[in-house]
């Protein structure tokens with residue numbers, strides 16, 4: 001297949017906080033196993049904000065294309081890429097979601113079958129924007145899906161802008177519950193009802209959780225949490241003290257605590273209270289805190305005495321992305337409401353500022369997105 005346009009546009013973050021640079025780059029011809037896609041929607045994820053604010057490490061990163069929570073439409077398939085990772089035909093024009101990182105394939109982690117967790121996977125998310133294949137991030141008109149990146153045709157009837165959230169946010173939650181071994185009938189408490197939290201609530205319900213409790217301080221988010229399936233909500237603005245909130249969660253679970261507690265506030269400060277919400281034998285799912293040196297103090301004897309575990313979860317295997325898409329397709333939760341304001345690629349800086357302001361106010365529900373095809 002020949003790609004029609006000869007150039008693609010990418011929005012490069014030259015360094016954290018600097019204005020984005022729009023560059024024209026050559027449109028690649030997909031090689032064996034590769035798929036060239038037109039980006040339909042790329043959301044601004046919390047980690048994009050951390051990188052843009054320069055919170056990850058001094059001066060890191062430079063010369064990169066942000067945006068990984070995305071979905072696209074196939075422009076051209078390379079030889080051997082005419083089927084998706086589940087064996088379904090994949091042709092130009094098809095909407096598609098794809099893993100945004102690639103395992104290295106030659107390290108002990110990969111050898112253990114845990115390639116998605118390998119250091120190479122993380123490194124592949126932020127590749128240099130000024131080297132071929134150039135199309136290495138979501139804030140761009142096009143993206144080149146590499147040979148080792150799983151890709152799945154988006155189920156019919158599921159809008160690509162909604163499917164964009166499958167990558168990163170939802171697939172992360174799918175993998176989290178898999179690692180936590182959530183069983184039907186168990187109780188789940190979710191700290192933080194932003195995008196990840198709402199997905200966690202809806203997914204916990206569909207996995208058969210017997211009781212789902214949402215914890216947040218914003219009333220609108222708690223309303224939405226109920227609509228996503230939360231049986232009970234705990235308002236952190238009404239119960240201002242952590243102690244009151246843990247007491248509330250314990251009361252709602254018959255005094256025993258929740259079997260699984262999910263941290264998606266994104267601040268380590270909430271970990272101690274989350275651990276106190278756990279039942280004996282409970283699993284604490286730590287997915288939110290990604291900024292280095294964000295520390296929390298915990299009472300280790302409580303973990304030992306309660307036979308509890310803390311599970312850090314980052315990135316996910318192919319299966320999680322496939323399941324995330326199927327979930328979005330079948331759920332009755334109002335997942336389309338997680339699509340927030342959208343901006344054309346030319347206004348990526350404004351989009352970042354808007355997402356940043358919403359995140360700082362803690363009121364964001366819909367993800368701010370870049371929709372390259374929406375015009376300048």
Ligand SMILES: [Zn+2]
Nearest residue numbers: 104107110118
């Ligand atoms: Zn590896």
Ligand SMILES: [Zn+2]
Nearest residue numbers: 045047069168
């Ligand atoms: Zn993300």
